[in-house]
Each structure stands twice: as structure tokens, then as C-alpha cells.
């Protein structure tokens with residue numbers, strides 16, 4: 001249960017009270033634990049007699065009482081009765097209940113601070129009046145801004161040590177305000193306090209008559225709950241698509257969380273980046289009244305009238321307000337990984353529910369987050385650094401700019417198995433496939449599907465459609481591998497087809513074969529591949545005819561079917577899924593490619609017996 | 611917005627993330643109120659279905675009504691029920707008189723660890739409602755658990771997705787960051803992830819939700835006419851009841867708002883050693 005408030009009337013009130021998550025951050029020793037202890041004590045949120053008991057204990061042990069001890073005492077006691085502890089504290093005011101997340105008392109790992117702060121709705125940032133603005137004062141300020149926390153109160157603590165001098169306070173305010181402005185953050189207010197002496201915590205301080213603003217407790221009550229996001233444009237990142245097929249349930253439910261806007265039965269929706277369109281047929285709920293619509297920030301499940309293939313990672317929106325789609329964007333990123341983030345290395349990007357390979361396309365600037373103005377002359381992003389980068393993803397992703405839509409405008413980066421960095425998207429950077437993407441979008445939106453869906457085909461074949469592109473210099477043996485791969489897949493009962501670019505030239509391209517408009521050749525090849533892929537095939541192809549740059553166009557036109565890039569020989573492109581040595585053991589290459597198809601979950605199980 | 615609805619949405623989101631990312635996923639179900647709420651939330655998340663097995667560790671000392679209740683719900687809700695047990699320790703006569711912590715470790719922690727990694731037999735409920743051994747028990751890589759941060763201190767440091775290493779050990783100080791709704795869903799072979807959809811719920815929230823959803827809950831939590839009820843459920847010998855005449859979730863909520871007694875106060879093993887829970891948890895206890 002939550003902490004026991006002294007206020008007995010409140011206890012009996014059954015109406016749910018408003019709750020708010022706040023985080024308290026700042027440089028070590030600037031007084032975070034002391035302030036938490038104070039907030040618990042001065043808001044009357046401690047169990048009866050607790051404060052006196054700890055004070056008495058200190059006296060007996062001949063120690064000076066510290067408000068921070070309250071946390072330790074509560075932690076030690078939680079098993080006997082009171083469940084306040086230092087990682088999640090609860091305190092109450094007349095206005096609402098507060099949860100202090102990841103409050104101090106533990107080792108100062110920035111990643112813990114970030115995990116806590118990412119869940120907070122508002123923050124108190126502490127600065128020691130005597131020491132002034134320090135490294136972590138700045139770093140934490142930067143991180144708050146990056147995390148999208150817009151409500152920040154800066155408490156200038158230990159005013160007792162500087163004789164409650166307004167000049168000291170004003171100087172710190174001026175300096176720190178300027179720093180935060182550089183991070184794009186405008187704090188709500190600066191409050192001079194003494195956490196230890198209790199000045200401006202619950203009561204206005206008699207020592208600082210010059211300060212006319214609210215106390216700390218008043219200032220947290222002035223934080224506002226975020227305005228509902230239901231009035232903005234619709235964004236539902238697809239989390240999963242369910243078809244349970246058990247107990248007579250054949251609903252195909254698209255599930256996700258509505259990050260903004262409202263979705264209702266009859267809405268025409270489009271899924272980005274695939275550009276597939278459909279209409280909402282129903283909104284599904286369990287043990288709740290039937291409904292025709294649902295709004296942010298709820299989790300939702302809905303069905304569609306046309307059975308289009310959509311998958312996790314796409315963003316559903318209304319047709320006229322779709323998110324952006326690109327393989328490139330400019331972002332601010334902070335790095336927490338043990339190993340630095342390096343150019344030329346591939347990472348995993350997680351943006352809403354999308355997971356995709358990513359690498360640094362251009363490292364514009366690496367900044368020390370505790371200084372901001374000093375840009376480091378580095379070609380990698382080290383632990384706790386902040387960087388201005390252009391990232392490039394392996395496949396197109398749908399996103400928004402962070403200032404337009406928070407949830408779809410930020411991402412994390414996974415290195416090895418852990419989240420190693422996070423960032424916000426500042427602007428979209430055009431890649432060379434915009435034209436192709438627009439064409440594909442138009443095509444897919446109007447696409448007339450049959451009654452046999454991609455899922456149906458995948459279920460029968462035991463694999464999804466994919467284009468396996470073999471690349472590599474002349475004479476590396478890719479044609480032979482391609483033939484053997486088709487054969488091996490076919491023999492295993494797969495629906496596989498070797499699509500040689502030359503065959504498209506011979507027939508479909510007859511009219512332009514002589515003029516050789518290479519853009520058009522690529523387009524036609526990709527559209528042919530797209531038809532095979534729509535029919536559920538594993539299409540195997542070599543690319544003698546096309547340059548590497550055209551692969552992007554092909555990927556764009558055949559999406560959402562993936563292009564699996566297998567490179568034979570030296571100089572693999574950065575986005576190769578598999579690199580194999582030239583002119584060795586073609587059978588071994590075929591085995592390796594098939595293993596990779598299984599690993600990527602493209603080939604899932606044996607085909608259905610017929 | 612309504613706080614309970616916010617908690618529900620959050621838990622549903624986490625459950626769907628877990629289901630998407632872990633091929634070998636299970637949910638622990640102790641029959642108690644928290645894990646039963648968790649089970650209900652799974653039905654919410656998956657529109658009436660529970661698409662992963664429920665694992666119950668049977669110490670053989672559970673209050674008998676709990677086992678009957680478990681099997682009844684399992685049939686009614688078409689649950690895939692998996693039961694694990696430390697048969698060796700039981701054959702050897704393990705019980706709480708040999709030390710409560712030793713007993714908990716053998717019958718719960720060890721049984722759980724080996725049931726999860728598939729090294730000890732698992733009993734699975736078949737279509738006729740009887741238990742039979744599972745053929746090739748595979749280790750679970752994702753384990754959904756109903757822990758709440760407010761229960762006791764060591765749980766408050768958990769993340770929503772908390773990695774455990776090969777020995778089910780938990781490195782509290784060095785956990786990966788958890789940003790926005792991006793959880794730890796990538797993990798090294800041999801390790802597994804514990805998933806905590808109820809982390810932000812309090813004991814009162816649990817009862818408020820049971821009340822709101824009008825969902826079934828085992829009646830041991832209510833006074834059945836003798837002026838006593840259980841506040842927390844465990845093994846018969848180590849779970850004390852409390853004096854209370856609360857007969858409905860509403861009455862329990864009212865009671866909780868004025869009590870200053872800890873939820874687990876009736877659980878004898880916690881009293882044996884002040885660091886009992888932390889120790890048990892490090893070793894993999896839920």
C-alpha cells in the first residue's frame with residue numbers, strides 16, 4: 001500500500017486521487033536525498049512518530065540528524081509496515097499524490113537517472129548555492145530536455161550556506177537559465193531553498209523575504225498534467241496483429257497504443273511506411289462496453305474491412321495526415337553504452353514499435369553534455385556524450401519530428417543486447433528514393449487484393465515472401481549460387497523462383513531496351529519482383545544488370561517484402577545481411593543463406609502437407 | 611485520466627510487447643490476487659485469449675482451495691496450465707519446521723528455477739483436465755511476473771523488463787536503461803528476462819481494479835463468516851489470516867486505507883530474517 005498520510009480525512013476518501021510522477025535530479029551532494037526527506041516530512045506523508053523516532057535515534061548515537069536518514073530508516077523498516085523506500089517514494093499534498101521515481105540513495109548511474117526521468121511528468125533540479133552549477137547540473141538539464149520533460153523547477157539549495165543572499169541566487173539563475181536555453185528548455189521557475197533548514201519547502205522562508213514566488217510544495221502542485229493528446233492527428237504504431245483462431249475466434253486484430261488522436265469505425269486509415277490503406281471495421285475490447293471509437297493514450301485493438309498485410313512497426317494514421325517516411329533523419333542522440341558508438345558499425349534502431357538496422361550516415365558534431373558549447377573533435381560518440389547525427393536506416397521507417405509528435409519522434413539504439421543510446425528526431429533528410437516511395441504508396445493504396453492474403457500464403461508455404469539479392473563483383477560465382485539456391489529451396493517444398501534481370505530485359509523491356517533508360521529498367525524489374533512477392537514467393541536474383549545504388553529503389557518498390565542482401569566476395573555494402581567468400585563451396589553458401597532465412601524468421605516451418 | 615485505466619493500458623502494452631518478443635514465454639500464476647489480476651490483464655490484452663502457458667509452483671502445502679480454484683479457472687478460461695514441483699525435496703520430507711527459509715528455497719525458488727529452465731519435469735493440464743508430463747520441456751526465455759514495486763523494498767528497483775543471467779541472478783546495480791516504452795527485449799543466449807507489468811500498481815490499485823472489472827478472485831481473501839480473511843496467500847503453514855470482516859473488494863479497499871500493517875505481515879518467512887526477501891529474490895524467488 002501507499003504511504004500512510006497523516007491526514008485521516010483523506011484516507012477514507014474513496015474517490016481516486018490524481019497521481020503524478022516526478023523525478024529529483026542534480027549533481028551529487030547538492031541535496032537530493034535531503035529534499036526527499038523534507039518533502040515526506042513537511043507534506044505530512046510520514047507515518048506518525050517516524051520523524052521523532054529517527055531524531056531520537058540520532059541523538060542516542062550522538063549523530064547529527066539528517067533528513068536523508070529518513071529514507072534509510074524507511075527502507076530498513078518497509079518490511080515491517082511502511083512501504084516507502086528510496087527508489088519510489090510517495091508523498092501527498094491536498095492537490096494530488098506524488099511518486100518520486102528513482103530518487104537518490106543509489107549509485108549515480110546516469111542510465112538509472114535516465115530510466116527514472118523518462119517516466120517522469122515533471123522534475124525538480126537541484127543546484128547547491130554554495131557550489132553553483134556543476135557538471136551533472138548541466139548534464140541532467142540536458143537529459144531532461146532530451147527526454148521531453150517540459151516542466152522543470154530549479155531549486156537553488158543550501159541557501160543557508162550563502163546567508164540567504166539574493167545576489168548568489170540571481171547569479172545562479174542567470175547562468176543556468178542561459179544553459180537550459182541552449183538545450184531548448186525553459187524552466188518554470190527557480191526557487192531558493194534550504195532543504196536542511198526547511199526554507200521555502202512547505203512554508204515561505206522568513207530568511208528570504210526578497211523571494212515572492214511559490215514554495216517547493218506549491219511549485220509541484222503547479223505542475224500540470226499533460227494535455228490530452230486525443231485532439232492531435234492519429235498515430236497508432238502497430239504493436240502486433242493477432243489471429244488466435246482458437247475457440248471459433250477468427251478476428252484479425254491490429255493492436256497498438258494510440259499515441260495521439262482518435263480512431264473510429266469507418267475511418268479510412270493508411271499504414272506507413274508500406275502505404276497500405278484500409279478502413280476500420282470494428283474496435284475490439286474485452287470485458288468493457290462495446291465501443292465505436294478509442295482515443296489516446298489507450299491501447300486499442302481494431303479490425304479492418306479489407307484484409308491487407310500490415311505488420312509491427314508500421315504507423316496507422318488518417319490518410320491526409322500521415323507521418324514522414326525516409327531512410328534518413330537528423331537527430332540529437334545521447335550515448336550510454338560501454339562501447340562508443342562508431343561510424344561504419346551497424347546498430348539496431350527501435351522507434352515506436354519498429355526495429356531496423358541503422359548506422360551513422362554523418363556525424364555532424366559530438367558535444368560534451370556538461371558543457372554544450374564545447375564541441376569535441378571526435379569521430380565516435382563516447383559514453384555520456386551527446387551528438388548531432390544523420391542516421392540512415394536499412395529500410396524506410398515512418399516517424400515524426402519530435403516537436404510535432406513526441407512518441408513517434410524519438411528512438412533508442414541497441415548495441416549488443418542492451419539499449420545503449422536514445423535520441424530525438426529533429427528533421428527529415430531526404431534520401432534518393434522519395435520518388436519511388438511516392439509511386440509505391442500510390443500503387444499500394446489502390447492495390448486490389450484477392451481473397452487470399454499474404455498471411456494465408458505464408459501459412460501454407462511456411463515462409464514469407466522475400467527477395468534474395470546476390471551481389472558481388474564479376475566472377476565471384478554468384479550466378480551459380482543463385483541457381484543452386486533456387487533448386488535447394490524448391491526441393492525443400494518452398495515456393496521459389498529465380499528471377500534473372502536479363503529475362504525482364506528480353507520481354508517486358510523490349511520497347512526501351514535500346515534506349516536503356518536505366519531508371520525505368522530498375523523500376524520495371526522491381527515491379528515484376530513485386531508481383532512474385534505478392535504471390536508469396538522467395539525470389540532469388542543476381543544483379544548483374546543493376547548498380548548498388550539501385551538496390552534502394554528496388555527495396556522501396558517491393559516493400560514491405562524484405563530484400564535480403566547476400567554479398568559474395570570483398571567490399572560488402574554496409575547493409576549486407578550476409579557476406580560469403582568468393583569462389584568457394586557453393587553448397588556451403590546455399591546452406592548459409594538458408595540458415596539466415598530461418599534466422600530472420602522468413603522461413604518459419606515446413607510447408608503444409610497437401 | 612483515470613489512474614486505474616492508465617495502469618491497465620500500461621500493463622496491456624507491456625504484455626503485448628512480451629508476447630511479441632519472446633518465443634518461449636510463460637506467466638507465473640500463484641492464484642493470489644496480483645497474479646490473478648495479471649492473468650485478467652492478459653485476457654484484456656489478447657481479447658479473451660491467454661496465448662502463453664501459466665506456470666504454477668506447487669509446494670504441496672498450498673491451501674487446498676487454491677489448487678481447486680486454479681484448475682477450475684484453467685478449464686473455464688482454456689488456460690495452458692503448467693505445474694512444477696520439487697519432488698525430491700518433498701520425498702525427503704521437506705517442510706517449514708526445517709527452517710522456513712530453507713523450505714521456501716527448496717520448494718519455491720529451486721522448484722521455480724528448474725521448472726523454468728526445463729531441467730525438472732513439468733506437468734501440463736490436458737483436455738480432460740488431468741495433469742500429464744510435458745514432453746520436451748524447453749527453457750522459458752521470458753517470464754511474466756506479478757511483482758509490484760510497493761510490495762517490499764527489493765522489488766522497487768526492478769525494471770519492467772529485467773534481465774537475469776545464467777544462474778537466474780539479478781545484477782541490481784547494473785541494469786540497462788529503460789527509456790520511454792522501449793524495453794529490454796534483446797538478450798544473450800542462456801539468459802532470460804523477467805517481465806513486470808504490475809510494477810506501478812499498489813495493493814489498493816489491485817483491489818480497485820478487481821472491483822472495477824468485477825473479476826473473479828479466490829474467496830480466501832474475504833471474510834466468510836468467521837471474522838477472518840487472508841490478505842496475502844501462500845502455503846498453509848506459513849500464511850496467517852487477519853481479523854477482518856471485509857467481504858467485498860470495496861470493504862477491503864476501505865480497510866486498506868486505514869491500516870498501517872504491512873501486506874506481507876502474515877507471511878512468516880519474512881519475519882525470520884530482515885533481509886529474507888532480498889536474499890530469496892537474488893536467488894530467483896518471485
Ligand SMILES: Nc1nc2c(ncn2[C@@H]2O[C@H](COP(=O)(O)OP(=O)(O)O)[C@@H](O)[C@H]2O)c(=O)[nH]1
Nearest residue numbers: 028029030031032033034104158194195196197
Ligand atoms: N547547509 C545545508 N546543507 C545541506 C542542505 N541540503 C543538503 N545538505 C547537506 O548536503 C549533503 C548532501 O546532501 P544529500 O541530500 O545527501 O545530497 P544528494 O547526494 O544530492 O542526495 C548532506 O550532508 C546534507 O546534510 C541545505 O539546505 N543546507
